[in-house]
Amino acid sequence: MQHRVRIFSGSSNPLLAESICEMLGAELGSVTLSRFKSGEIYVNYEESIRNCDVFIVQSLSHPINELFVELLVMIDAAKRASARTINIVMPYYGYARQERKSAPREPISAKMVADVLTTAGASRVITIDLHAPAIQGFFNIPVDHLTALDLISEHLKTLNLPYPVIVSPDAGRAKTAEKLANHLDYPFAIMFKKRPAHNESVITHVIGDVHGRTPIIIEDIIDSGNTIVNVVESLKERGASPAIICATHGLFSGDGLKRMAHPHIQNVVVTNSIAIQDPPPEWLKVLSVAPILSTAVRIILEGGSLANLFRDAGV
Numbered sequence: 001m002q003h004r005v006r007i008f009s010g011s012s013n014p015l016l017a018e019s020i021c022e023m024l025g026a027e028l029g030s031v032t033l034s035r036f037k038s039g040e041i042y043v044n045y046e047e048s049i050r051n052c053d054v055f056i057v058q059s060l061s062h063p064i065n066e067l068f069v070e071l072l073v074m075i076d077a078a079k080r081a082s083a084r085t086i087n088i089v090m091p092y093y094g095y096a097r098q099e100r101k102s103a104p105r106e107p108i109s110a111k112m113v114a115d116v117l118t119t120a121g122a123s124r125v126i127t128i129d130l131h132a133p134a135i136q137g138f139f140n141i142p143v144d145h146l147t148a149l150d151l152i153s154e155h156l157k158t159l160n161l162p163y164p165v166i167v168s169p170d171a172g173r174a175k176t177a178e179k180l181a182n183h184l185d186y187p188f189a190i191m192f193k194k195r196p197a198h199n200e201s202v203i204t205h206v207i208g209d210v211h212g213r214t215p216i217i218i219e220d221i222i223d224s225g226n227t228i229v230n231v232v233e234s235l236k237e238r239g240a241s242p243a244i245i246c247a248t249h250g251l252f253s254g255d256g257l258k259r260m261a262h263p264h265i266q267n268v269v270v271t272n273s274i275a276i277q278d279p280p281p282e283w284l285k286v287l288s289v290a291p292i293l294s295t296a297v298r299i300i301l302e303g304g305s306l307a308n309l310f311r312d313a314g315v
Helices: 014-024 064-080 109-120 133-138 149-157 171-184 226-237 290-302
Strands: 005-009 031-035 041-045 053-057 085-090 124-128 143-146 164-168 188-194 202-207 214-222 243-250 265-271 284-287
Touching (some): 005 014, 014 053, 031 064, 041 064, 053 064, 053 290, 064 109, 149 265, 164 171, 188 226, 202 226
Parallel strands (some): 005 053, 053 085, 085 124, 214 243, 243 265
Antiparallel strands (some): 188 202
C-alpha cells in the first residue's frame, strides 16, 4: 500500500473495514467518534492525514440518519485536515429507493444524498448494487458501481441444486436475474406485482415454469421481508419447492430477520455490506464483499480498470 493512504471506519460496519485493511496489508486508521449529551456528533482523526488519500468506510444502514450525519462530519473533518482526496466506501447507499418521483410533491432523496456528499467534500464514491444504477448520474464526481452478483453466483454453484430456477420478484430486477441465470445456465422466471403501500406488495402474475423447481429469488435489498414472504407463498401456490433468497443488502428492518425464518425458505444469502448480527442464524449465509472492495481500492490507487473485476465488462 502507498504510504499516503489512510483508511478509516465509521460506526456502521467496522468489521468490514478491518477486513478491507487486512486484504490491503494496511492498518485501519484511528479516529474518535463520539456524541455530546445533546446528540451532536464529534469526530477527531488521531493521526495526520495531510495530503493523504483518505478512504472512509460507511454504509447508510440503520440508524440511517445518524450514520449519514456522522459520515458528513467525518468528510468535513478530513477536508479541514487537508486530505488530498476523500473517497467514500459506501457498500449500501441509503435512500436509493427514493430515486424518482412516483407521485406529486415527493422528494428525490437519492439525489439529495448525492448533492450533500459532494458539497461536504467527497471526491469519489465506491458502492455496491445500487437499487437504481442511474443514481450514478446524480453525482458530478466519480462513482464506482460494483456488484456482488459474481460472488452470489459462485456460492450458488456450490449448492449443486437439482432443479433450480432463477426468479425475478418484479420487472425491475429482471435484468439482474437474467444475468444470474445466464451465468449459471439456469432457467428463468419473472413475477409481476403491484404495491398498494410502502413495504407491501401483491403478486399478480408469474411467467415461467416454477413447478417442482427450487426458486432462487434475487433481490438487491431485503428490508422488512414482507415482499419476500409474499413472493415465496405465491411460488408455493404454483407448486415450487422451498426457495433460496439472495440479496446484496440485508437490512432486515423490524422483524425482517425473523420473517425470513419461513417454512418455505431453505436459506437466505446476503453480503456483509450491512453489519449482520453475530452469530447469524443457521439458515443465513453471509458472503464477504471485502475482497471486491479491497481490490477496487487497490485499482483506484494503482490505476487500471474496475471492469476486470466482473464477468460483464459493462458493469
